[in-house]
Amino acid sequence: MVEKLTINTSGQGLVEFTHEVEQLTKLSGVSEGLCTLFICHTSASLTIQENADPSARHDLEGWLSRLVKENDPLYTHTSEGPDDMPAHIKAALTATSLSIPIINGRLVLGTWQGVFCWEHRHGGHHRTVAVHIS
Amino acid sequence: MVEKLTINTSGQGLVEFTHEVEQLTKLSGVSEGLCTLFICHTSASLTIQENADPSARHDLEGWLSRLVKENDPLYTHTSEGPDDMPAHIKAALTATSLSIPIINGRLVLGTWQGVFCWEHRHGGHHRTVAVHIS
């Protein structure tokens, strides 16, 4: 089964969509298998992170934005705005695809693991994530 | 087939478990297929690195610890110790899942490639890695 999810973002940051992936897994009827996520963009990415305490996400976003600065005078790819080149770099440093095994019809996520879409642009976007389950 | 491996770590650093993954691959009886690893934690991660010379691992660990510093005054997620927030960041920069094709019943790892669990906390932990082979 391959389905496409749309994740709506509202500017830079992590948007959790664990529940949507769990629902697709249930729908697939697969008891033992693999769920693979792929984000169809180069200025947003995927990550699995702690979903209990929002401060961990906040610090993660802040740290990466301090590492990959906007307005670096050495950037030449600047026509799409100051947040575009940093977005490509952040996407390259994080994940474009992720695979999570399924046991007993459920993703084997650890207690504190959530699945997130990471928006790297300032503006909100409709992000497409393709989900393959088999 | 989905199996869970437990990797015992003894503080920050890379622990190789290539052999355990190769054994599961043999056990599965799969001749041509795919082996996918997923780590069920947000403060440890996976990586494939050179397994010949320990100095490469040592330098990799040191470099990442210098990049992602402890006690950054901008961290707000500090209640679980000074090594917790850096651990989440390091996990986001490396891999939560990895997939290795299988040919003739063997992982297609290159000559110098080993599979490692990367512990990012100071203390030792029992880390769970789910292995899907099909």
Add this chain to the structure above:
Amino acid sequence: MVEKLTINTSGQGLVEFTHEVEQLTKLSGVSEGLCTLFICHTSASLTIQENADPSARHDLEGWLSRLVKENDPLYTHTSEGPDDMPAHIKAALTATSLSIPIINGRLVLGTWQGVFCWEHRHGGHHRTVAVHIS
């Protein structure tokens, strides 16, 4: 199906091979499924990036080379040349494996997404990428 592709690089930088992966996907006859790429090296890696404007790739390469410097006096793994240890670090920060779902016999790549082999050594190499399609 598992096939091996050889990507010829000519020193540090991104080499696109989207077309080769699309051709293998067509050859496989798989209509709905998953294509997984794995690079059999620890000093080159994989990434999915914008393939429209070469300036984005140029900036990405430059940024990572400024982050992961050569001749860091703290490196101990130096016997294979000044570009070897940075190559291992860059590989660990980017992807060793990538999975792309297939719908209607085609990879679900976004409009601007291309598949790249990222050479991290100064010299050109023949890089092996194993491609699993099912």
